[in-house]
Amino acid sequence: ILYAFGASFLAWDFVMTLDQEWFSTLFGVFFIFGNMHAFLALMLVISVSVRDSFGIEEYITINRLHDLAKLVFAFSLLWAYMGYSQYLVIWYADMPEETPYLVIRSMEQPWALMFLLIIIAVFAIPFLGLLPKTFCRMPNYIRAMGIWVVISQWFVIYLMVVPSLQDFGHYHVDMGLHELLITLGFVGIFFLSYFTFLGKVPILPISDKHLCRSWHGH
Numbered sequence: 342i343l344y345a346f347g348a349s350f351l352a353w354d355f356v357m358t359l360d361q362e363w364f365s366t367l368f369g370v371f372f373i374f375g376n377m378h379a380f381l382a383l384m385l386v387i388s389v390s391v392r393d394s395f396g397i398e399e400y401i402t403i404n405r406l407h408d409l410a411k412l413v414f415a416f417s418l419l420w421a422y423m424g425y426s427q428y429l430v431i432w433y434a435d436m437p438e439e440t441p442y443l444v445i446r447s448m449e450q451p452w453a454l455m456f457l458l459i460i461i462a463v464f465a466i467p468f469l470g471l472l473p474k475t476f477c478r479m480p481n482y483i484r485a486m487g488i489w490v491v492i493s494q495w496f497v498i499y500l501m502v503v504p505s506l507q508d509f510g511h512y513h514v515d516m517g518l519h520e521l522l523i524t525l526g527f528v529g530i531f532f533l534s535y536f537t538f539l540g541k542v543p544i545l546p547i548s549d550k551h552l553c554r555s556w557h558g559h
Contacts, residue, residue, distance in 0.1 A: 349369030349372070359505035363442040371427055378419075379491050382490035395544060456500065459497055495524065
């Protein structure tokens with residue numbers, strides 16, 4: 342509950358307010374679903390990597406990875422559903438305060454092309470790629486799919502923010518040193534925190550006497 346409120350306010354304060362007249366009651370939920378999609382994909386990447394590095398295949402089993410892959414698959418659907426719901430309501434209402442946000446991103450170049458590619462990258466490819474059960478049980482494949490989803494969700498945030506910072510009619514994709522350094526900074530903070538925590542506590546809850554029984558059941 343705390344995360345839902347916090348992420349919603351984060352979306353409203355840092356993204357929605359960039360377009361002063363635009364508002365959407367679904368935007369907070371859409372933002373949260375995108376974050377959860379990226380989080381589960383990152384968890385999938387880390388789980389496969391830790392499994393290989395520490396040799397704990399006995400605990401992080403193929404069935405467990407399959408479950409994570411199914412969650413990434415499910416949130417691809419939820420993200421697409423919530424995005425379409427937001428788009429449909431704004432399109433049907435056709436209010437002048439709401440429509441420019443979507444018109445700029447879905448009809449004005451170069452954002453229209455990015456808009457289409459994002460739908461393919463965040464929804465179509467994970468949906469089709471994680472649909473077969475056989476693929477979801479291939480560790481290296483689902484790790485690559487997880488990396489793909491995380492990068493794709495980065496572009497979702499980019500499309501939310503950057504068009505609002507440019508003058509109307511003078512749109513261009515601006516990816517330079519600032520975007521790279523900000524992204525690398527947050528990635529560095531995450532992995533610094535992760536490895537610091539990993540160095541202080543065991544990677545498995547060894548004091549839990551039910552560990553083996555609970556994990557072997559999956």
